[in-house]
Amino acid sequence: MSLSVFKPHLFKITFDVYRTQLIIIYFYKFLVIYSIRFYTNKGVKINSNLLSILKEMPKEPKHILEAQRQRIKIKQKSSKYVPGKVCLQILGTGAKGSPRAVYLFSDQSRYLFNCGEGTQRLAHEHKIKLAKLEHIFLTQTTWKNVGGLPGTALTIQDVGVPKITLHGPPGLNELFSATRRFVVLRDLKIEIAECTENNIFEDNVVSIKYVPIIGKPKNFTLEQIENSSSNENMGKAFSSSNNNDTDDTDYYAHECKGGVENIRSVSPTIQHLLQDNKERGIAMSYICRLKHRPGALNLDKCVFKGVPPGPLLGKLKNGEDITLPNGNVVRSSEVCDPDDPGPVFLVIDCPSEQYLDTLINNAEIKKHQKFAGNDNDVTCVVVHFTPTEILKLPKYQRWMDDFILSTEHILVNEANLCLGSIAVHRIQYKLNMLSPNLFPLLNDQGMVIEGNSDILLNKRPKCDSVNTIKSENGNIESNNLLRKDIGTLCKYHLRPKKGFDDYSQVRLDPQEYINETMVLPDFPAALNELKEKIRNTQMNLTIRNYPKILFLGTGSCIPNKTRNTSGILLQTSETQNIVLDCGEGTYGQIIRFYGLDESDKVLSNIDAIYISHLHADHHIGLIGLLQGRKRARQYLNLPNKAVYLFAPRQILGWLNFYDQCFEDIKEEFILIPNGDLILHRESYPKDDKKDLLGQLNLNDFKTCQVKHCPNAFGVALVLENGCKITYSGDTMPTENLIELGKLSDVLIHEATMEDDLAREAIIKMHSTTSQAIKVGNDMGAKYIILTHFSQRYAKLPRFNENFAENVGIAFDNMLVKVDELPLVPLLYPALKIMFAEHYEEMEQKAVKRQLKSEILAAQQS
Structure with missing residues (x-):
């Protein structure tokens, strides 16, 4: 060497x-x-x-098995003690685009209340360790509560948790069964607690009582609701097409670890029961009490009483009275702080007015309001997942007034604004320095911003305490101490002290992000050089406003701080948008980029969604996006209009199951199977396609099969102005895609692996950077944008000699007009300096791989 x-x-x-x-x-x-x-x-x-x-x-280390062994040892030790520090922490505020997720945090165990889409990403960014999370409590089996379960479960498995228990309404086990083909949990056992009002969850930290709240749909009588669990006819409303849409495909069979084991479908009988529960409407609330904790031993008092060091201190700590050698009796109560009987807190979800009477008349909850028999039973804090429109109702307000004045109320719903991520803003402020057009500042307005600067347009105050809530008829006076507009990482301390704390709330400091970049060696000079090159290049370009491409997610597998999973927004005109793939958090990315008002317009103008294949990182955000689009159209008073869903037809098995068992979504989409639009083998009716293209303002839309998992496709769209855009999805290099994308204006191609990892790319059936570039060159694409990077390239992939003037690297929240594509390759020199530390680390890893390979070859020879 x-x-x-x-x-x-x-x-x-x-x-x-x-x-x-x-x-x-x-x-x-x-x-x-x-x-x-x-x-x-x-x-x-x-x-x-x-x-x-x-x-x-x-x-x-043997990653998962070893982590599981260590976890079990720690659990056995800690289960003997009642923790001294416990708090509730807001992980997801419930704002539009943010998950609903509240963490019960102790120095021993963790518990999660609701797990909306994007929970895992926030937990990863803010180092909310999931290694101690073993119980998740859901208030409803709706996407805003369960959309983050698949991604969170994968992360929990990876950190070595052997088992997780789900608590909540019926259907949670079936939800995981339905996702097992695209969410592979080989090393994590999922258990479902029996959550009836007669049961209680209990461990050394907390006891939690289940409080089922039953809705009363208008077409049901109370007697029908009570008897519906035995009504077998309820299941007959299922679509007969469901059996035809059963999907037994193993989407991970290509990976070296083997495929999914023991795939099983949800039985029709279970589906009937789930639809019954869906029609009844069950929301679960929780009454939680921390375990009684003996008062801590006060050493100062012991010294005053003359207690010598040694075993006598242990007896006093355990509650025993002792007799000193001089005959004096020291009582444990005299030298210990008062016992903590364990505060009570409630988690409440009242989804609609139909649930309200059941909630306010619940006898168990009344025991913890002002009607409590003793002070220890009074609620100290209530976490409300209840929607704001229900919370405004006079009846709900009067129910809140039945709590004592010192009870605090925390809202976790869409009334909040904070989306919770610092990292996405941090990198966007840095990239914005390179090109404000390609990397505009984000428009979510829910973050506290430090410092003063002209560029800070979205300042907001800290979370507030209010005593009135605006209703449709004016202000409702209330005695409630209500926390609204809270931020991610706000806390309510339950032990040893009690009280709300927003000190740890996430905050942005844009000037810090800019300063830490400007002090990098050679960066100011590189920045000036880049701006000069951009100015000179733009002089030779005619830039139209459309089409333009917004990258919503440019990472693979699972989200990390700076790269979300796959998602692209193609804006073909001011009034028409097409989404290409829809990984977890795609809806939230749109909210974050455009802000609340503008995002409603963007969402309502989505006329088509394309799903390349059925791995979770490409479609698990679809339900959230469909629901967000529906709400946006309702808010803008637009008529309901189904979106065209281009996807493998096998996606119907999942979507039909969710529609029939949990929430109505089938009216939100019209499926156009990708397999019906294959180049040279098109089976979609010509007249129907002509009408379809007319509605989407496209000249053509064709697909091809690619080399990845079963039912994986690439796509080429030709816009009305003749611009051709090809998207690979996930694939190894394939002639099918080259033929499909001939003479494209731009190819968006996955580049999951660097060139040194070609063997791993073959195993995973992905492409390396050089392979992706070669595909683009072979098809004669004018420009190539690389995306879908392995999360090892969190900030920047490794460059090579193939990175020519027509090759660009995608970043989350990069907005590029097709006519601006010549500007993207100009960024390389400045990017390498901006992310020098990350780039050096990748280079070092490459050297180590090379040395390891060489020494292995030497040993074998």
């Missing part, structure tokens, strides 16, 4: 990057490997002891 490998800039080993034990192990491995290669090249025979040292050095 040549010493030229040792590039000095690759070995700036900082404590920030290399303080973990794993990196230290790798470093020493590297020294041994280099020594072997160096002396081998010099003709020196290597002592076998040196090779044995390398073999015996610590290996990477």
Whole structure:
């Protein structure tokens, strides 16, 4: 091996990057490997002891199994004690585009109340460790509460949690069964608690009582509701097409670990029961009480009483009275702080007015209002997932007034504004410095902003305490201490003290993000050079407003802080939009980019959604997007209009199941199977397609099968102005796509792996960067945009010599007009400096892979 490998800039080993034990192990491995290669090249025979040292050095841990073993040990130790610190923490505020998610946090265990779409991403960003999460409590089986369960479960599995228990209305187990083909949980056991009003969940931290709240649909009498669980005819309303849409495809069979085991469909009998529950309407509320905790031993009082160090202190701590050698009796109550009987808090969800009477008349909840028999039973805080329009009702307000004055009320619903992510703003402020047109600042208005700057247009106050709520008829006076407009990471402390705390609420500091970039060596000069190049290039361009492409998600597999899963918004005109793939959080990305008002217009103008294949990172956000689009059209007083859904026909098995068992969505889409539009094998009726293209203002829309999982497709769209846009979805290089995309104006192609990982790309059936670029060149595409990067490239992929002037890298929240594509490759030099630390880290990993490969080859030879 040549010493030229040792590039000095690759070995700036900082404590920030290399303080973990794993990196230290790798470093020493590297020294041994280099020594072997160096002396081998010099003709020196290597002592076998040196090779044995390398073999015996610590290996990477057996990831999931080892983590599970450690988790069980920790759990066994901690379960003997009642924790001294417990709080409720807002993870998702329930704002439009933000999940509804509240964390019950102790120094031993974690519990989650609701798990809306995007929960996992916020938990990852804010280091809300999921390793101790074992129980999730759902108030309704609706997407705004359960949309984040698949992604969260995958993350929980990856950090070594062996089992998770779901609590809530019926249907949670069936929900996971229905997603098992595209959400693979091989190492995580899902258990479903029996959540009846006679049952209670209890551990060493908390006891939680289930309070089912039953709705009363207008077409049901109370007697029918009470008897509906035995009414078998309820299930006959199912669409007969459901059986035909059953999907037994294993979408992960191509991966090296094997496919999904024991795939099973939800039985018709279970489906009938679920539809029964859907018609009845069940919302679960929870009465929660922390476990009684003995008062802590006060050492100052012990010293005053003359208690010597030793076992007598332990007896006093355990509640025993003792007698000192001098005969004095010391009572435990005299030297211990008062016991904490355990505060009570409620989690309430009243989805509509139909549930209200059942809620306000519930006898169990009354025991914790002003009617409580003793002070210890009085509620200290109520978390309301109830929609604002219900909370405004006088009847609901009077029910809230039945709590004592000191009870605090926290809203987790769409009245809040905070979407919770700092990271997406941080990187957008940095990229905005390169090009405000390509990277406009985001428009969500729910973040507290530090400092003063002319660029800060979306300031808002801290979360507020109010005593009135605006109703349709004016202000309703109330004695409630109501927390509204709360932010992510706000807390309510339950133990040792009680009270609301917004000190840890997420805040933005744009000037800090700009300053930390401007101090990078050579960046100011690179920025000036870039701006000059952009100005000179723009002088030779004629830039039309449309079409333009907004990248909503440019990462693969699961979201991380800076790259969401796959999603692209293609704006063909001011009044027409098409979505290409729809990973988790796509709806939230639209809200964050456009803001509340403008996003309603954008959502209402979505006329088509294309799903390339049925891996979760490409379609799990579809239901949330359909629901968001429906709400936007209702808000703008537009008539209901189904969206054209281009997707593998097998998606109907999932969508029909969800529609029949949980929420009505079938009226929101018209399925156009991707397989009916395949190039040279089109089976979609010509007259129907002509009408379809006319409604979408397209000249053509064709697909092809690509090399990834079963039923995976690429697509090419030709707009009315003749612009041709091709999108690969996920695929290895394939001639089908090259033929489909011939002479495209732009190819958007996945580039999941760097070139050094070509073997892994084959196993996963993805493309490397060079392969993606070659596909674009072979089809004669004018421009190529790379996307769908492995999450190891959180900020920037590795460049290579193939990155020419027609190749661009996609970022989340990058908005590029097709006529602006020549500007994107100009960003490379500044990007490499802006993300130098990240880029150096990738280079070091590449060197290590090369050395490991070489030493393995040397051993084998």
